[in-house]
Amino acid sequence: DAGITQSPRHKVTETGTPVTLRCHQTENHRYMYWYRQDPGHGLRLIHYSYGVKDTDKGEVSDGYSVSRSKTEDFLLTLESATSSQTSVYFCAIKRVDSYTEAFFGQGTRLTVV
Amino acid sequence: AQSVTQPDIHITVSEGASLELRCNYSYGATPYLFWYVQSPGQGLQLLLKYFSGDTLVQGIKGFEAEFKRSQSSFNLRKPSVHWSDAAEYFCAVLYNNNDMRFGAGTRLTVKP
Numbered sequence: 001d002a003g004i005t006q007s008p009r010h011k012v013t014e015t016g017t018p019v020t021l022r023c024h025q026t027e028n029h030r031y032m033y034w035y036r037q038d039p040g041h042g043l044r045l046i047h048y049s050y051g052v053k054d055t056d057k058g059e060v061s062d063g064y065s066v067s068r069s070k071t072e073d074f075l076l077t078l079e080s081a082t083s084s085q086t087s088v089y090f091c092a093i094k095r096v097d098s099y100t101e102a103f104f105g106q107g108t109r110l111t112v113v
Numbered sequence: 114a115q116s117v118t119q120p121d122i123h124i125t126v127s128e129g130a131s132l133e134l135r136c137n138y139s140y141g142a143t144p145y146l147f148w149y150v151q152s153p154g155q156g157l158q159l160l161l162k163y164f165s166g167d168t169l170v171q172g173i174k175g176f177e178a179e180f181k182r183s184q185s186s187f188n189l190r191k192p193s194v195h196w197s198d199a200a201e202y203f204c205a206v207l208y209n210n211n212d213m214r215f216g217a218g219t220r221l222t223v224k225p
Contacts, residue, residue, distance in 0.1 A: 033213075042119075045211075090157070104149075107155075107156055
């Protein structure tokens with residue numbers, strides 16, 4: 001258990017509304033990531049953070065923004081949700097600042113109707 | 114372009130039979146390679162990883178994987194599959210410290 005909590009675990013929202021997903025970690029890790037999982041695509045990196053207020057884009061960042069004001073929290077925001085953003089979102093952390101594996105949260109299933 | 118390919122979308126094996134899941138990657142240098150498993154409704158759990166050294170790596174739950182540089186492959190194997198191994202398996206490649214690419218996944222069904 002890497003001490004990662006995602007909230008909410010499930011959410012249904014309407015097209016055009018803003019949505020924020022939260023990733024909380026209890027082990028003070030520097031690196032945090034947001035992925036989305038879709039059938040036929042595996043997991044794709046949306047954004048990542050390498051410290052407080054330090055973030056960067058991943059492979060599929062369009063339509064998403066992130067914030068990290070505290071080490072323990074990494075927020076993913078959909079400013080205006082679209083149906084193409086219906087997905088399962090995973091937060092991940094890395095335990096050390098090097099080439100190592102990522103540890104994943106339980107996921108948030110988001111449905112945009 | 115950097116990519117990870119899992120050619121088999123779905124595999125069915127009988128309980129007790131051997132298993133091999135395929136993974137191929139594109140990368141010029143020696144990559145860092147991983148296999149993850151995902152049970153329904155769960156997050157991803159690391160099965161094993163390869164960074165350097167012995168090209169046959171052992172993981173949890175009786176899994177092993179072999180890195181073959183000449184074939185750009187990192188196939189996952191298990192000698193005898195158990196019903197509890199039914200899940201989705203993802204191969205991943207770490208291209209730099211923050212760029213981990215995943216294959217599309219292989220769903221494993223185990224027949225009794």
